[in-house]
Amino acid sequence: QVQLQESGPGLVKPSETLSLTCTVSGDSISSHYWSWIRQPPGKGLEWIGHIYYNGRTNYNPSLKSRVTMSVDTSKKWFSLKLNSVTAADTAVYYCSRRNFRGVSDVWGQGTMVTVSS
């Protein structure tokens, strides 16, 4: 059974960098795309981007200037860095497994990140 688990600080100060990791179990990371999606409180889902096992990335144009994703196939995790955060980046952050037909078929439970001083 494939499982994804997000981890990282729940509180980040404004202007600093948000860093999250998603650990993959039950599946090879050397297949599929691996996505980050976020959801501000009371709002809808926003795609942040995804990464392929070879490191190829695809980012949401609205966040591209602040986003970096990486992957470690040996340790079976992938990560998200979002710099220069503001209160608008406060959200639940989800990682997901995405296939080549655009389906995010496995999701992590999500982790709440608050941007506040």
Add this chain to the structure above:
Amino acid sequence: NFVLTQPHSVSESPGRTVTISCTRSSGGVASSYVQWYQQRPGSAPTTVIYENEQRPSEVPDRFSGSIDISSNSASLTISGLKTEDEADYYCQSYDSNNQDVFGGGTKVTVL
């Protein structure tokens, strides 16, 4: 990039049928697959329809999906509505650059 527009909310009585639309602003709806996700409060989304009309084995056949080229939209239909179907539903597709797009979400209320 394109926008996927959903109604903010729909409501219906138990046992009835609801249909949620997802209209694509540009580009053909058939040019990329549409997925539908269900999200209950406090939980991560789960897939109820993928590739326009396919249903995961664990999803009841009360859920069905379709696309309509004439209106450039996708639809999720829930028949025989149950209280457990009360949730937010999101459509999702992707553009020619393989960038994902989510609809704004629709809150389904079972009266």
